[in-house]
Amino acid sequence: ESTTTTCSLDQQNRDAHQRRDPCLQEMQYNISGTQGSFWAYVEPDVNTMYNGNPPASTKVEFPKFNGFSVKFINMSNKRLILKWVPFDKNQPPVQMSVMLPFHEAGTASFPGHNFILTDEYDTEYHRFVIGDSPAEANLQVYDPYRVEGPEDPVATERTLQQVLAPHERQQYDQLRDTLLFHEQYQQFTGRSYLANYLRDPPRHFIWPVTHFGQQFWVTTPETHFTQLPPAQLLNPVTTDDTARHQNPVLTDYRDRDSQLNMTLTVLSVAPRVLEIPNFLSATEIQHILQIATGMELSRSTVGNSEKDLQKRQAAEVKTDTRTSFNSWLKREKSPVIDAIYRRAADLMRIDEALFREHTDSNDELKKKKSLAEQLQLVHYDPGQEYTAHHDFGYRDLKKNQKARFSTLLLYLNHEGLEAGETTFPRWRNAETFLPLKVKPQAGKAVLFYSQLPDGNFDDYSQHSAAPPTKGEKWLINLWTWSPYMDDDE
Numbered sequence: 001e002s003t004t005t006t007c008s009l010d011q012q013n014r015d016a017h018q019r020r021d022p023c024l025q026e027m028q029y030n031i032s033g034t035q036g037s038f039w040a041y042v043e044p045d046v047n048t049m050y051n052g053n054p055p056a057s058t059k060v061e062f063p064k065f066n067g068f069s070v071k072f073i074n075m076s077n078k079r080l081i082l083k084w085v086p087f088d089k090n091q092p093p094v095q096m097s098v099m100l101p102f103h104e105a106g107t108a109s110f111p112g113h114n115f116i117l118t119d120e121y122d123t124e125y126h127r128f129v130i131g132d133s134p135a136e137a138n139l140q141v142y143d144p145y146r147v148e149g150p151e152d153p154v155a156t157e158r159t160l161q162q163v164l165a166p167h168e169r170q171q172y173d174q175l176r177d178t179l180l181f182h183e184q185y186q187q188f189t190g191r192s193y194l195a196n197y198l199r200d201p202p203r204h205f206i207w208p209v210t211h212f213g214q215q216f217w218v219t220t221p222e223t224h225f226t227q228l229p230p231a232q233l234l235n236p237v238t239t240d241d242t243a244r245h246q247n248p249v250l251t252d253y254r255d256r257d258s259q260l261n262m263t264l265t266v267l268s269v270a271p272r273v274l275e276i277p278n279f280l281s282a283t284e285i286q287h288i289l290q291i292a293t294g295m296e297l298s299r300s301t302v303g304n305s306e307k308d309l310q311k312r313q314a315a316e317v318k319t320d321t322r323t324s325f326n327s328w329l330k331r332e333k334s335p336v337i338d339a340i341y342r343r344a345a346d347l348m349r350i351d352e353a354l355f356r357e358h359t360d361s362n363d364e365l366k367k368k369k370s371l372a373e374q375l376q377l378v379h380y381d382p383g384q385e386y387t388a389h390h391d392f393g394y395r396d397l398k399k400n401q402k403a404r405f406s407t408l409l410l411y412l413n414h415e416g417l418e419a420g421e422t423t424f425p426r427w428r429n430a431e432t433f434l435p436l437k438v439k440p441q442a443g444k445a446v447l448f449y450s451q452l453p454d455g456n457f458d459d460y461s462q463h464s465a466a467p468p469t470k471g472e473k474w475l476i477n478l479w480t481w482s483p484y485m486d487d488d489e
């Protein structure tokens with residue numbers, strides 16, 4: 001018998017994160033007799049967010065905004081339909097998503113909201129009434145097998161053995177382990193465990209944010225375009241890995257300096273939000289909008305890809321909270337767009353090769369999907385908005401769930417625009433119960449993370465796009481995923 005312990009790449013990455021991130025603390029847990037230790041994200045005390053220079057009060061100002069993320073868990077072997085019940089009794093319930101057996105769905109909600117689970121004939125199986133606080137209401141469980149009271153767990157076990165087939169039992173147990181882990185995680189961190197037990201920490205670098213106004217600097221060779229290259233030089237770039245260049249292209253049309261210095265400034269510690277002025281040049285913005293105005297803009301859909309939308313409906317809650325218009329722009333569309341991806345990768349300290357289809361060096365034949373989505377261009381007219389939501393979702397129940405990891409927002413204009421801010425209503429701070437509001441400014445970027453350094457999803461990453469009161473707003477979303485993007489398995 002060998003006593004050698006092996007160390008996978010994942011484990012190495014995990015160790016690297018533990019060394020790197022200042023907010024991880026080791027917690028012990030016990031799931032059905034299995035002991036383990038976990039590096040949990042623990043939110044820093046609000047005092048420390050001011051770096052020794054706190055305001056008069058050092059108490060967290062609890063946000064006026066009272067919404068939070070809600071994850072519904074179907075612990076039955078039935079395919080059920082999740083519906084939101086409007087307050088107006090004359091309105092019929094609104095279908096949110098189809099919940100497969102032992103699957104999850106999620107949305108942002110508020111205290112007092114009602115949801116029901118029905119079968120396809122509208123028979124009601126369960127009603128969820130959303131409680132007041134995230135701690136009690138983040139997870140909404142439908143478990144028809146659980147026998148409450150002193151007879152549990154013996155009676156529950158008997159029921160489970162009678163009702164569930166072995167493969168169903170396995171799925172049920174996985175969800176139950178997740179709930180057990182959630183309880184212990186919540187005790188240790190004060191937060192709900194929104195991911196599935198046990199999700200790996202993100203594969204990718206996260207800026208180790210500790211205080212307001214903290215700055216990080218990144219130097220990139222992907223300098224600004226200052227002049228638009230002639231049309232014949234703006235052909236789509238190849239998707240063939242081997243043809244990829246290492247050095248910046250079209251330097252004649254770029255800033256004369258050989259490097260671009262980018263400064264990231266921390267706007268919020270929890271959630272982690274950073275702003276980067278002058279990420280895009282005026283020429284680049286003009287180029288993007290030029291391509292965009294020649295494109296068909298479609299009604300915004302909540303989700304990450306139009307073509308997969310139908311498939312996603314089973315797993316994702318659809319909302320009518322987004323009234324803006326959007327369209328998608330491929331990285332390969334032009335060398336300018338490609339340069340923006342490379343710059344964004346440098347900003348996030350992620351290898352740009354991971355932001356396109358690439359070949360895993362360990363497996364020459366295996367094409368890997370990109371971590372980064374296409375650019376999503378969004379346009380708001382006065383009154384159009386995107387109400388408070390999360391960018392992560394509950395795609396699958398695999399051990400290491402794929403989910404959106406970070407969002408890079410790129411503002412394309414501000415002249416003539418009033419309001420239309422990006423808001424983070426749940427940021428932790430000691431000064432105001434009002435949302436953090438980020439004002440659009442042409443060329444400015446905002447980076448925030450939907451995942452915590454411990455692999456959990458960050459409920460505080462909830463954000464909204466406030467409606468412009470005057471003028472229009474143009475913005476780009478660049479989403480990345482961890483461990484990698486959802487595919488069509």
Ligand SMILES: O=C(O)CCC(=O)C(=O)O
Nearest residue numbers: 386421422464465475477
């Ligand atoms: O428009 C904004 O400021 C934010 C957009 C956003 O959150 C989204 O599209 O997911």
Ligand SMILES: [Fe+2]
Nearest residue numbers: 389390391463
């Ligand atoms: Fe968003």
